[in-house]
Amino acid sequence: MNDVVKRSAAEIARDVNAKRISARDVTEAVLARVDEVDDRLGCYLTRLHDLAREQASRVDERVAAGESLPLAGVPLAVKDNMCLSGTRTTAASKILENWIAPYTSTAVQRMLDAGAVPIGKSNLDEFAMGSSCENSALGVTRNPYDLQRVPGGSSGGSAAAVAAFEAAIGMGSDTGGSIREPGAFCNVVGFKPTYGRVSRYGLIAFASSLDQIGPLTRTVEDAALAYDAMAGHDPMDSTSIDRPVEPAAPSLREDLEGLRIGIVKEFVTAKLGAEIDALYKRAYAELAKLGAELVEVSLPTADYGLATYYLIAPAECSSNLARFDGVRYGLRVDGADVGQMYEQTRAAGFGPEVKRRILIGTYALSSGYYDAYYVKAQKARTMSAQDFKKAFEHCDLIAAPAASSPAFEFDSKSDPYSMYMMDYYTIPMSLAGLPALSVPCGYAGTPAMPMGLQLAAPLFEETRLLGAAHAYERATAYAVEGAIAV
Amino acid sequence: MASEKIDVRYVAKLARIALSEDEAERFGKQLGDLLAHVNVLSELETASVPATAQVVESRNVERSDEAGPCLDRETVLSMAPQREGSFFRVPKIIGQP
Amino acid sequence: MTVQTRYEAVIGIECHVELKTRSKMFCACANEFGGEPNTKVCPVCLALPGALPVANAEAIRHMIRAGLAFGASIPAFSKFDRKNYFYPDMPKDYQISQYDMPLTLGGSVRYWLEDGTLKECKLTRIHLEEDTGKSIHGGGGDGRIAGSSFSLIDFNRAGVPLMECVSEPDLRSAQEAVGYLEALKRTFVQLGVSDVKMEEGSLRCDANVSIRPAGSTELGTKTEIKNMNSFRSVLRAIESEIERQIAVLESGSRIVQETRGWDEGQGVTHSMRSKEEAHDYRYFPDPDLVPIEVDAALIDELKKTIPVLPPERFARYRGYGMDPKQATQLVDNFPLADYFDACVAAGANPQASMNFVLSDLSRLANETGTPVNESAVTPEALAELVALVESKTVNSKIAKELLERMWAGEGSPKAIVEQEGLAQTSDTGEIERLIDEVLAANEKAATDYKAGKTNILGFLTGQVMKASRGKANPALVNELLRKKLE
Numbered sequence A: 001m002n003d004v005v006k007r008s009a010a011e012i013a014r015d016v017n018a019k020r021i022s023a024r025d026v027t028e029a030v031l032a033r034v035d036e037v038d039d040r041l042g043c044y045l046t047r048l049h050d051l052a053r054e055q056a057s058r059v060d061e062r063v064a065a066g067e068s069l070p071l072a073g074v075p076l077a078v079k080d081n082m083c084l085s086g087t088r089t090t091a092a093s094k095i096l097e098n099w100i101a102p103y104t105s106t107a108v109q110r111m112l113d114a115g116a117v118p119i120g121k122s123n124l125d126e127f128a129m130g131s132s133c134e135n136s137a138l139g140v141t142r143n144p145y146d147l148q149r150v151p152g153g154s155s156g157g158s159a160a161a162v163a164a165f166e167a168a169i170g171m172g173s174d175t176g177g178s179i180r181e182p183g184a185f186c187n188v189v190g191f192k193p194t195y196g197r198v199s200r201y202g203l204i205a206f207a208s209s210l211d212q213i214g215p216l217t218r219t220v221e222d223a224a225l226a227y228d229a230m231a232g233h234d235p236m237d238s239t240s241i242d243r244p245v246e247p248a249a250p251s252l253r254e255d256l257e258g259l260r261i262g263i264v265k266e267f268v269t270a271k272l273g274a275e276i277d278a279l280y281k282r283a284y285a286e287l288a289k290l291g292a293e294l295v296e297v298s299l300p301t302a303d304y305g306l307a308t309y310y311l312i313a314p315a316e317c318s319s320n321l322a323r324f325d326g327v328r329y330g331l332r333v334d335g336a337d338v339g340q341m342y343e344q345t346r347a348a349g350f351g352p353e354v355k356r357r358i359l360i361g362t363y364a365l366s367s368g369y370y371d372a373y374y375v376k377a378q379k380a381r382t383m384s385a386q387d388f389k390k391a392f393e394h395c396d397l398i399a400a401p402a403a404s405s406p407a408f409e410f411d412s413k414s415d416p417y418s419m420y421m422m423d424y425y426t427i428p429m430s431l432a433g434l435p436a437l438s439v440p441c442g443y444a445g446t447p448a449m450p451m452g453l454q455l456a457a458p459l460f461e462e463t464r465l466l467g468a469a470h471a472y473e474r475a476t477a478y479a480v481e482g483a484i485a486v
Numbered sequence B: 001m002a003s004e005k006i007d008v009r010y011v012a013k014l015a016r017i018a019l020s021e022d023e024a025e026r027f028g029k030q031l032g033d034l035l036a037h038v039n040v041l042s043e044l045e046t047a048s049v050p051a052t053a054q055v056v057e058s059r060n061v062e063r064s065d066e067a068g069p070c071l072d073r074e075t076v077l078s079m080a081p082q083r084e085g086s087f088f089r090v091p092k093i094i095g096q097p
Numbered sequence C: 001m002t003v004q005t006r007y008e009a010v011i012g013i014e015c016h017v018e019l020k021t022r023s024k025m026f027c028a029c030a031n032e033f034g035g036e037p038n039t040k041v042c043p044v045c046l047a048l049p050g051a052l053p054v055a056n057a058e059a060i061r062h063m064i065r066a067g068l069a070f071g072a073s074i075p076a077f078s079k080f081d082r083k084n085y086f087y088p089d090m091p092k093d094y095q096i097s098q099y100d101m102p103l104t105l106g107g108s109v110r111y112w113l114e115d116g117t118l119k120e121c122k123l124t125r126i127h128l129e130e131d132t133g134k135s136i137h138g139g140g141g142d143g144r145i146a147g148s149s150f151s152l153i154d155f156n157r158a159g160v161p162l163m164e165c166v167s168e169p170d171l172r173s174a175q176e177a178v179g180y181l182e183a184l185k186r187t188f189v190q191l192g193v194s195d196v197k198m199e200e201g202s203l204r205c206d207a208n209v210s211i212r213p214a215g216s217t218e219l220g221t222k223t224e225i226k227n228m229n230s231f232r233s234v235l236r237a238i239e240s241e242i243e244r245q246i247a248v249l250e251s252g253s254r255i256v257q258e259t260r261g262w263d264e265g266q267g268v269t270h271s272m273r274s275k276e277e278a279h280d281y282r283y284f285p286d287p288d289l290v291p292i293e294v295d296a297a298l299i300d301e302l303k304k305t306i307p308v309l310p311p312e313r314f315a316r317y318r319g320y321g322m323d324p325k326q327a328t329q330l331v332d333n334f335p336l337a338d339y340f341d342a343c344v345a346a347g348a349n350p351q352a353s354m355n356f357v358l359s360d361l362s363r364l365a366n367e368t369g370t371p372v373n374e375s376a377v378t379p380e381a382l383a384e385l386v387a388l389v390e391s392k393t394v395n396s397k398i399a400k401e402l403l404e405r406m407w408a409g410e411g412s413p414k415a416i417v418e419q420e421g422l423a424q425t426s427d428t429g430e431i432e433r434l435i436d437e438v439l440a441a442n443e444k445a446a447t448d449y450k451a452g453k454t455n456i457l458g459f460l461t462g463q464v465m466k467a468s469r470g471k472a473n474p475a476l477v478n479e480l481l482r483k484k485l486e
């Protein structure tokens, strides 16, 4: 392995801008790494050798012309639910298996404009519905720390690619934890900005009011760099936030002096077993050691988060996924009439988890149940957001687990609800639209697998969040201890 | 909160997904289980709570009425599972919208 | 009492009108009729994965103006909802519409019948939505959906802004329904919110028809009539449906609530019940769009853009003595009606200017191809001319000549009259002198008159007028001539 692939995005951009290495050379090294390990890991559904080389050459030309690009030559994994013009964009679904996107999503375009080089389209749970990548209809992604285990999901391909040095930045999308949980499983930083900070235009929708794009990186500094490149108002997305983005990269801190960090009373880590309980207690103590004042806060409706989420997200998805009907693009299975064509196409094109969610969402919106389920969930969502508002009167950040357990073995969660429980700690923040991230905080289990500490901030406080995560990462450096299996 | 058994076939019809016997049974049970879980929401007193459709409030996001470029027709039609000339073709349509 | 008069019809109209904008409702594709199929489409209106809608500001303004024109209330808060159902010409398989919070509520449409009777029909609401694509049905069925074996779809129209106007069941006959539709049409055209071309499908309507015993206040079972493609077919379809319902009740059967299609060729409606799918539209707020708030300032601004509306004009014109047909014609010729109103505003006698506008000026406009309002005859100049006639300064013959010269650009009629001494003369001495000359030259005519051929008087009057170069007051000439001859 050429050591250049292990460099952080910040280092690569600095070196490419300084012409110490060419984007083309970085790209060749990363492509070689992908060809070496990805048959085993399965991070990418599509490798983009040609496009990567083209883009790398363009970056070198721009640098030669005197430009300085924030992500010059940085190898990028693009989650395959984001459109990139001319590339196969599948959402890991059979229904889109051979669809070539004719346009590029805003967030991806911003990364390319900043000089990032797309290495491949990374695997995910079909339509981003899942917590392990096992719901991908198009490939298996393995956890680089233990190939018998899942990488997490739904942004598992991007998380694993970054962990295994197949990219420096992975683009992910988070609806209920889909960046933070795989980040934790793969020992990388997974950052979900405030809802609306990053344009959703070109992100294949799962649940529109929750979906948010963000980066997976090996360092907090890289997450800040990626965020600075991808965030900002987009007139193509009505829900995109029209307010200035304070650059995060310059405000990274080394300590937590003066910050009050809330520990959520309702998040009882003892339920997760003695080892994990001890691990999170240690993480909280580390925060205190860095100067933070720990305060207990309460999220009285935290326990209702999962139920709220599993009504709102499926309801929105049942409507968002209606367009996959075999008429204009994607899979079609013929039928005697158009109704049969729809039913056969969607039966063959969607996997079981997607079908389950479409069915539950359809039911929750249907006549007679709408108020009892959908409206009730929207009200519960209001309460969840109010909980956080109150909690943040007493603290500047909240610390919590990023997942209920370390990465588990394939096929070990047969009951859908036990899989949903993986997102117990990430869903409340999603419901409230808050910026949140996971940062490596140690290892648990046998074999020892990475764990993540989740930090969350009030709306729009990405800079505070990344600043604090940076201090924690610098002081603890847990990810550095880890050794991947490939 | 409603807790009756889901008519999974009716829901699948609305969602336009054909179900095998096996799927109908399995999904019916799983959805019933999930509903049992989500029914905890009935414990929340929400009578005076407004519903949240979007968590970051904003209003009147509009574009000015200007026409821009469209997709190239060949690009559009090359995606079609079945095309006929410049049209998308579908099997016989039954019923009104 | 005939069978017909024993029943009363109760009719409500749902009418879809395409708005006149440059671009579509939620994307920048051109809003134009026709064109090569599938050339006015983009990721948004084709519902490609990842595409998002952004609302067209002009369409929202059009809606508010339409509401204001009908005296509707404009709620301060409005939102878009998704109406979920599958149909091949609807790309997202849901329609963005407005469910419980439309842009306008209530109001009423004032309309009139052929005989000039003024009527009023209350509006339930007008809401904003998007149009579907167009299907062509092939393989049998003569272009109709029934009997066809496949359909071809053009998405150019998909996403065109559409307003749906829903009336209360206030209409009592097919004539009233047509009167109501004509009033809608002329109001929308005058406001500039739509071209309302039925032949291009930019106005489409369905009618809910029921009958009840005359004098009853209960509603009968209604049927919904579709496929009416012109005002004439609306008239015929509703008449035919009323007759059918009467026949059903008279035969002792009951009306079935159903959708019925109008068959233009056979002149009857027939049931469209196929094995109809259960409809459950699962409306919910569109999470891709944000709510609309309309403040008082915007309403005030838009109120100022509302012109004098057709019903007001019609009533006024009738007051001027126009017959219903004349008044309707003038009302429907907006530029000419504006011109006429400007003449009246400039002080012209309405009746006198009406004659000029409807006959002489309209004739000149026809002959020259220049619309009256763009001609050299300004409303002020016409008012001047009318005043000259009113004050008997010029007679009607000179007035017609003056009008021709004004049309040709010779300017103020007053100035022409003064410069050329064209003012009508009532100088008795002068006229008597001319009479003497004429009688001297026409001795035989004078003799004939005295012998009883009194109709020769007209000839003699003409001769005197000619001798005065048209300036003599014809009534005075007539009077003096008679005196002289008797």
Ligand SMILES: [Zn+2]
Residues within 6 Å of the ligand: C024, C027, C028, C029, C040, C041, C042, C043, C044, C045, C046, C159
């Ligand atoms: Zn478009």
